């Protein structure tokens with residue numbers, strides 16, 4: 216577990232505890248769990264990114280200009296509406312200037328992922 220994961224984990228635990236599944240709710244049958252979250256296009260609020268096998272890479276002369284990595288996907292009813300959301304932990308590498316880790320909460324609207332919230336975790340200058 217990286218130091219970033221250690222910093223974000225408590226945030227994520229808080230989010231998941233707040234959105235704990237309702238008694239009697241079916242677990243595992245939610246549409247949000249049926250998607251392939253590692254291979255999809257997302258609007259992260261600052262642009263659209265296509266992930267393949269959990270990675271997005273915009274390379275300049277072989278180096279990352281913007282590289283994003285989905286390090287974890289988990290599920291929970293974050294907003295308490297009875298429908299689960301997907302929470303993606305995404306590592307960002309912005310060309311070696313800094314790396315950061317953030318959590319992105321996606322719901323499904325008409326079967327497509329829509330960003331509901333972004334939790335900034337930590338940024339480290341490199």
Ligand SMILES: [Ca+2]
Nearest residue numbers: 292294296298
């Ligand atoms: Ca929900």
